Amino acid sequence: MSERTATIASRVGLHARPAAIFAEAAGELDLEVTIARQGEPADEAMDAASILSLMSLGAAQGDVVVLRAEGTGADEALDKLVKILETDHDAE
Amino acid sequence: MQTFSGVGVAPGRVLGPVRQMPKPVQEPHANVNIPADVTVESQAARVKDAAKAVQSELRARAATASGEGKEVLEATALMAADPMLIKSAVKLLKPETPGGARTAERAVWEAAATVADTLKSLGGYMAERVADVLDVRARIVSELRGLPAPGIPASEEPFILAAEDLAPADTATLDPAKVIALITSGGGPQSHTAILARALGLPAVVAAPGVDDIDDGVEVYVDGAAGTITTDPSEELRIAAKAWATQASTLAAFTGDNTLADGYRVPLLANVGTGADAVKAADAGAEGVGLLRTEFCFLDRDTEPTVEEQITAYGAVFAAFPGKKVVVRTLDAGADKPLPFLTNADEPNPALGVRGYRTDLTSPGVLERQLQAIAEAEAAHEAEVWVMAPMISTAEEAARFAELCAGAGLKTPGVMVEVPSAALTAETVLGRVSFASLGTNDLTQYAMAADRQLGPLATLNDPWQPAVLKLVKLTADGAATAAGASGQPKPVGVCGEAAADPALAAVLIGLGVATLSMSPRALASVAAVLKTITLAQAQQLAGLALAAPSAAAARSAVREQLPVLNELGL
Numbered sequence: 001m002s003e004r005t006a007t008i009a010s011r012v013g014l015h016a017r018p019a020a021i022f023a024e025a026a027g028e029l030d031l032e033v034t035i036a037r038q039g040e041p042a043d044e045a046m047d048a049a050s051i052l053s054l055m056s057l058g059a060a061q062g063d064v065v066v067l068r069a070e071g072t073g074a075d076e077a078l079d080k081l082v083k084i085l086e087t088d089h090d091a092e
Numbered sequence: 093m094q095t096f097s098g099v100g101v102a103p104g105r106v107l108g109p110v111r112q113m114p115k116p117v118q119e120p121h122a123n124v125n126i127p128a129d130v131t132v133e134s135q136a137a138r139v140k141d142a143a144k145a146v147q148s149e150l151r152a153r154a155a156t157a158s159g160e161g162k163e164v165l166e167a168t169a170l171m172a173a174d175p176m177l178i179k180s181a182v183k184l185l186k187p188e189t190p191g192g193a194r195t196a197e198r199a200v201w202e203a204a205a206t207v208a209d210t211l212k213s214l215g216g217y218m219a220e221r222v223a224d225v226l227d228v229r230a231r232i233v234s235e236l237r238g239l240p241a242p243g244i245p246a247s248e249e250p251f252i253l254a255a256e257d258l259a260p261a262d263t264a265t266l267d268p269a270k271v272i273a274l275i276t277s278g279g280g281p282q283s284h285t286a287i288l289a290r291a292l293g294l295p296a297v298v299a300a301p302g303v304d305d306i307d308d309g310v311e312v313y314v315d316g317a318a319g320t321i322t323t324d325p326s327e328e329l330r331i332a333a334k335a336w337a338t339q340a341s342t343l344a345a346f347t348g349d350n351t352l353a354d355g356y357r358v359p360l361l362a363n364v365g366t367g368a369d370a371v372k373a374a375d376a377g378a379e380g381v382g383l384l385r386t387e388f389c390f391l392d393r394d395t396e397p398t399v400e401e402q403i404t405a406y407g408a409v410f411a412a413f414p415g416k417k418v419v420v421r422t423l424d425a426g427a428d429k430p431l432p433f434l435t436n437a438d439e440p441n442p443a444l445g446v447r448g449y450r451t452d453l454t455s456p457g458v459l460e461r462q463l464q465a466i467a468e469a470e471a472a473h474e475a476e477v478w479v480m481a482p483m484i485s486t487a488e489e490a491a492r493f494a495e496l497c498a499g500a501g502l503k504t505p506g507v508m509v510e511v512p513s514a515a516l517t518a519e520t521v522l523g524r525v526s527f528a529s530l531g532t533n534d535l536t537q538y539a540m541a542a543d544r545q546l547g548p549l550a551t552l553n554d555p556w557q558p559a560v561l562k563l564v565k566l567t568a569d570g571a572a573t574a575a576g577a578s579g580q581p582k583p584v585g586v587c588g589e590a591a592a593d594p595a596l597a598a599v600l601i602g603l604g605v606a607t608l609s610m611s612p613r614a615l616a617s618v619a620a621v622l623k624t625i626t627l628a629q630a631q632q633l634a635g636l637a638l639a640a641p642s643a644a645a646a647r648s649a650v651r652e653q654l655p656v657l658n659e660l661g662l
Contacts, residue, residue, distance in 0.1 A: 012394065015217060020167045027175070050176035051167065052225070055218055056210045 002074040004067045005038060006085040013060040018089045023051040025084055029077050031069045038064040048081070093324040098275070098300025099550055100319030101286035103617065103662045105336035106252070106273050106295055107313050107325060110306045111245045113255035113262070117230040120197035135196045136182045140173075142196075142235040146228065147172040149241065164224070172228045177203055197236050204229035216432045217394045244271070252314060256304050257547060258285045268292045273314040275321050277304040278547030281554055282533045282589060289316075290592055293613040297321055299550040317662050336661045346377035346616040354626040358601055360619060361417070361609035363587055367408025373612040380417035380476075382529065382609020383587035384409055386462065387424050387431070394432045396458055402465035403472070410473035418475045419529060419585070419609070420466050421508065422459055424448050424482040428545075434458065443537065448483025448508075449493065463500035470502070480506035480529055485513045490524040509584075510534035515563040518570025522582045528571060530605070532588025536560050555590035556643035561603065565638065568604030585609060594621035594662050595650050601627070602634025617662050624656045 010018040026033050027049035034045035035057065045068060046053035059065055065085065067078050147169050154165035171177070177200075183189055184199035194202065208225045211218040230242045244253065244265055253271045255262075257278040271294065279285045279298040289296030295316030297303075303321055306312065313325035313333060322329060350360040361382030362373035366389075370381060389397060389405040397405075410418055425431040426447020434455050439445035452459045463479065470477040481493040484507040497505035506527035509515050514528075515535065522528055532555045537544045539560050542552035555561075568584050575582040585607040590596050592614035598621065600608065610618065625633070633650050640646035651657055 012217070015221075016167070017163055020163075020170055023170055047175050047179075050174050051170045052174045052207050052211075053176045055221060056207070056214065058214050058218065 001068055001070050002078055004078040004082050005064055006067060006082040008059050008061055008063050008065065009086045009088040011061055011088060013063070014057060014065075014085070015055045018084075019051050019054040021089060022081065022084050023049055023054055026081060029069075031071050031074055031077055033067055033069045033077065033081065036066050036068075038066055040066075042066075042068060093322060093326065095323075096275075096297075096300045096303050096306075096321040098277075098297040098303070098319050098321070099281055099554075100297050100316050101281050102274075102289040102294060102296040103317040104273065104293075104295025104340065105313070105315050105317075105329075105333045105661055107311060107330060107333045108250060108252045108272050109309050109311055110254050110275075111247055111251040112304065112306070112308055113244065113253060113258070114234070114240045114242050115256070115304075117233050117239075117242060120195060120201050120233060122194070122198055123192075124195050124198065126193050126195060132182075132185050132187075132193070135185045135199075138196045138236060139181050139185070139200060139232075140178060142200075142232050143173040143178055145235050146231045146241075149231075168224050168228060171224060172232065177207060177228075180206065197233050200229060200232050200236070204232075215437075219437065220432070252312060254303050254306055255285075257283060257298075258288065266292075268294065273316065274298075275300060275303045275312075275314060276547075277301050280544065280547060280550030282536065282544040283547070284545070287589065290589065290611045290614060299547055315661075317657070332661075339661055346619050348377045348379050350379065350619045350622060352601070352622055352626055352630065353624055354628075356627045358622060359417075359607045360615050361419070361585070361587075361607055362612045362615070363609050364409060364612075367405070367412065369612075370409040370412035374412045376612035376615055378612055378615060380413055380419075381409065382417075382419050382585055382607060384418060384420045385424065386421060387429055390423060390425070390431055391429070396433055396461070399461055399465045399468070402462060403469045406466055406469040407472055410469055410475035410477065414474040416475060417478060419478045419480060419506070419587075421529075422449070422462055422466075422479065422481050423451065425451055443543070448510075449481040449489060450483055460496060460500070463496055463502060467500045467502050476504075477502065478504040478506055478527060480508055480527070482508045482531070483510060483534075484508060484521065485511045487517060487520040487524055490514075490521045494525050508587075509563075509567050510538065512539050512563055515567045515570075518567040519573045520570075522571045522574035523578065525582075526580065527583050527585070528567060529585045529587045529609070530564055530567060530590075532560065532564075532586060532590035535563060535588065536590075539563055551643065554643040555588065555593075555596060556637070556646045558638060558640055558643070558646055561599065561634075561637055561646070564600060564605065565603045565634075572604065583607065592618065594618045595647065595654055595657060598622060598625055598630050598654065599634050599637045599646075599650055602630035602632070603638075617660065620660060621654065621656055621662065625654070629653075 008014050033048040035048040036045035150169035181199040181203035184194045187193045208222045211222050250272045252273045254275050257276050274289050274296040276285050276298045297319050313322045313329040359379040361380045362378035363383040364370045365385045426435045427442045434451045479502050490507050494505040505525045508531045509528050510531040536555050540552040542549040571582040571584045583606040586605050587609040591608035592610040597618045636649045637646040
């Protein structure tokens with residue numbers, strides 16, 4: 001199991017366009033990636049490819065989340081997803 | 093030949109085929125017995141296929157959209173085939189699920205409802221996305237049932253859109269190149285359908301029972317002034333439609349400097365929301381802005397815009413009208429225009445709640461920062477800036493608003509008169525400020541105690557109601573007395589939908605209104621009618637309307653005296 005933490009950079013938090021960009025990227029992977037708030041149990045983590053799950057996570061700017069995935073290429077995939085979360089898409 | 097009658101809300105005579113707006117999606121029944129030969133796998137496949145089909149349709153629409161609309165459609169497309177939504181729907185198909193196996197339609201319905209409830213409980217921006225989730229749900233359920241997708245139908249040829257009523261969300265996707273008229277069985281003169289029709293210059297008839305049952309493809313004649321819809325149109329009506337097409341082009345020009353037949357000046361101004369609107373209004377000949385709806389800079393925001401952002405937004409409007417009057421209305425949030433950082437969505441009665449100027453009670457500071465931004469934008473441009481507060485009910489509120497304006501260095505403070513109490517005490521209210529603007533849509537809703545959006549109340553919700561006209565007169569008279577007492581002019585304008593009805597515009601002037609502000613589309617037709625009458629005639633028309641026993645009687649008595657309306661098809 002690979003694991004990464006990421007700090008939400010977008011001013012609006014993890015919803016709207018930032019959530020759409022992230023969910024789409026997670027959906028394109030052959031791996032199942034989960035997302036949870038830091039400190040929450042791993043079995044309550046949610047599907048990172050689900051925009052509705054991301055929205056109900058309600059992560060605001062500055063909140064820390066944990067991404068988890070298993071399988072070949074998991075490390076590279078998670079690094080890529082962390083980068084998306086740590087970019088302020090509203091500033092683009 | 094069959095004729096349907098309703099309330100004409102935007103003039104124009106057109107012929108075309110009817111396309112019905114699909115009816116709202118009905119909730120699928122719970123507790124349906126599922127035949128033994130229907131497998132969970134086959135139902136799960138149906139759900140997934142329907143979700144994918146909806147997703148590709150939304151993606152195709154996103155590809156042709158632009159800007160913010162594109163982003164919304166792309167996000168909605170992602171929701172349509174959301175893995176969490178599909179997983180929870182599929183779970184509900186299984187016999188071991190609590191409550192037993194659901195049909196595919198019911199499973200999607202319940203799964204989306206659960207998601208919607210979660211988002212709603214999060215509040216703010218998430219709660220606003222509930223509508224998107226429910227839209228996706230309606231689309232998937234329609235797809236499963238083999239029914240057309242909800243929303244405005246797609247068509248190669250131009251058509252007349254028939255519906256029960258249109259929602260604000262439908263109006264955003266309406267293509268004025270395809271839709272040539274709007275006819276609804278519900279709605280009223282102030283409904284979203286009516287406001288949209290006037291803004292787009294589309295002929296429209298609302299509250300015409302039966303039109304939502306006309307078959308798709310049937311050719312009808314619509315008269316948006318008379319409020320009638322006719323099937324199997326006669327040769328005479330075909331000629332009338334052709335004549336309108338020619339007249340519409342001659343009516344399209346307005347060059348500013350509006351006067352009555354005797355030379356009496358009645359400036360015609362425009363209602364705008366953005367800098368882009370203001371440029372269009374100036375091109376349409378508007379002599380200034382009678383209503384700048386500043387909330388449009390704030391909508392879709394979950395935080396208050398900065399003073400700098402506001403200065404840019406207001407400055408864009410001021411730049412379009414150098415040397416001309418621009419009346420800025422401070423934030424009018426609440427009721428049908430909620431703002432997450434200002435208004436409370438849980439009020440039991442939002443039309444009577446903390447809205448308009450009243451949000452200053454619960455969120456002090458926002459108004460003062462807005463006034464500061466308006467003053468700074470004014471300093472950078474040449475427009476003559478007036479500022480007014482919405483939903484003022486008392487002279488005390490008017491006085492406090494005037495103080496806030498003075499504090500920001502704004503010279504011309506005013507009030508909106510929408511609450512009957514402000515009209516009834518106009519003399520005292522106008523003693524505290526420099527001008528008033530009548531918001532006839534809300535003034536009518538409050539005077540008649542009739543919700544603007546409700547079709548069955550359309551006849552009550554009519555600015556021709558003699559009670560509403562009396563409130564207009566009280567306001568104009570009160571302002572005149574206040575002006576005499578102070579030695580300063582206290583002009584009263586109208587910026588509600590009433591100003592865009594040429595016959596009613598004549599009555600308003602006769603009642604003592606000095607300026608009219610409207611959707612830029614209406615400027616030319618209002619000017620064309622006003623130039624045929626003198627101030628004395630306008631006053632006579634006002635007398636007729638005030639004395640009428642009903643709104644309908646007032647309208648027909650006035651229209652009878654204005655033959656130009658019929659000649660122009662207005």
